[in-house]
Amino acid sequence: MHPDHTEPPAPTSTPPPAPSRGHRRLRNTAVTLALGTAMFAVGAVMLTPDGTTAPRPASHGQSAGAPRGSIEALQARAARLPKDPGGWAALGMAYVQQARSTADPATYNRAEKALRTSLTVQSAENTDAEIGMGALAAARHDFPTALRWARKATTSGPHSSSAYGVLADAYTQLGRYEEADEAVQKMVDLRPDAASLARASYAFELKGDTERARALMRRSLAAAATRADTSFAHNVLATLDLQDADPRAALARTNTGLRAAPGDSALLETRARAHMALGNTAKAIADYRAAIAIAPLPHYLLGLGELEQSLGHREQAEAQYTLLRAQDRIREAAGDPADTDAILFETDHGDPRRAVTMAEQTLRTRPFVAVHDAYAWALHKAGRHKAALVQADKALATGTRSALFHYHRAAIHHALGDDEAARRDLNEALREPEFHPLHADAARDLLQRIDTTP
Incomplete structure (x- = not known):
């Protein structure tokens, strides 16, 4: 995950079609996670001889039992069979996935219309439709609503792993991590496929256990049956490489993913960060621009803007910031809560006091670690350091190894006069030396000042 953009790991997986030849069904597969309390039994996920978990999952973003195919094909089916609830649900889920990829709010409206039909x-x-409505609410960052739909889906479809995926995502973003772990456990028990293993990986990543997170994501990659599954797994593995200060491995991983999916914006953004960590800023800028051309997501715009700013390219940076401000005006007009990227952007490039208000509004419905971190940073920049430390501690309470979170808390500790605590957090942040185009240098400067202070 991007260090300041921690999101649900993947769209909902779905029950599979019949397994293809060459992929034998798993029988009596036992998967034991006991998330957060015991070791994950890595060998418990049994694989077929070619390394894939069978049976094969359907593509992310399709509803349970949905036919494969393009949005156009699903539209045609819905027009041909207007009384088929599964067809409308499949179309709605396809729209949800399209909106996630393109950042087009109008597509969410089309998704809701299809799902309500x-x-x-x-x-x-x-x-199917309940899963879709939950996924739609999660994509809109309305996690209380996502939880309500997920509970309906797990009631009507108690054997649907997809329903438990939506439930896990909602609990995670609501800060209810133990309940999220239980939902992930149930999802894996029902179906140890690419999506459930990805969520299990994310659960360990949030706890700072990147070794288990990596092992599970490799199994998610082995289980991948679609290009979306494969691209997602490559992207997460590359991000874990960056966290482990191995940008060359991240670059190789993203190159592998992009050979199969050259238009995947998430892989392009992660490759940009790998290039940046290796000092190849021209290549990083090119990849950021390519990702933004596909999907102008806020964290892409912010990443490119701050990279341009770090290089002294004021006009180029301001061009990205102008787009971010325009996006935030649209969000505010719609009455939607701010994402963490918007809060951090307002903190660092706007009015920290407004960022505090934005964070407080978001935290009411999304008490997730990334929101606590953004709130902490806004409070710190607004001069409210004691309140900021409370939020920074909450951001790191699960054990996440986010370098940005640790830097934020280090700056807060320093402002409160606790340089020993600041030093610990700075050393943790700088385990990923180029974790941020602006803040990594600030972290090194602060650590040097602390170390040279008598």
Whole structure:
């Protein structure tokens, strides 16, 4: 995960089609996670001889039982079979996935229309549409609503791993991590496929156990049956490489992923960060621009803007910041809560007091570690250091190894006069030496000042 953009690990997986030849079904597979309390039994996930977990999962973003195919094909099916709730649910989920990839708010509206049509056709026991509505709410960062739909879906479809995936995502973003772990455990028990293993990986990543996170994500990659599954796994593994200060491995991993999916914006953004860590700023800028051309997501714009700023390219940086301000005006007009990127941007490049207000509004419905961190940074920049430390501690309470979170807390400790605590956090942050285009140098400067102070 991007250090300041921690999100649900993947869209919901779905029950599979019949296994293809060459992929034997798993029988009596036992997967024991006991997330957060015991060791994950890595060998418990049994693989077929070619390294894939069978049966094969359907593509991320499709609803349970949904037919494969393009949005156009799903539109045609819905027009041909207007009383088929599954067809409308599949179309709605396809729109959700498209909106995640393109950052187009209008596509979310189309998703909701299709999903509500499915619920109109079949109002009760419509697990597919309930999963879709939960995924849609999560994509819009309305996690209390996502939780309500996920609970409906797990009630109507108690054997649906997809429903438990939405439930896990909602609990995670609501800061209810033990309940999220239970939902992930149930999801893996029902179906140890690419999506459930990815969520298990993310659960360990949030706890700072990157070794287990990596092992599980490798199994998610082995289980991948679609390009989306494969690209996602490569991207997470590359991000873990960056956290482990191995940008060359991250570069190799993203190159592998991009050979199969050259238009994957997430892989392009992660490769940009790998190039940046290696000092190849021209290549980093090119990859950021390519990612933004595909999907102008806020963390892409912020990453490029801050990289340009670090290089002294004021006009180029301001061009990205102008787009971010425009996006935030649209968000504010819609009444939506701010994402962490918007809060951090306002803190560092706008009015920290406004950022505090934004963070407080977001925290009401999303008490997640990344929001606590953004709130801490806004409070610190607004001069409220004691309150900031409370939030920074909450951001790091799960054990996450985010370098940015540790830098933020280090600056807060320093402002409060606790340089020993600041030194510990700075050393932890700088285990990833180029964790941020602006703050990494600031972290080194602060550590040097602390170490040379009598």
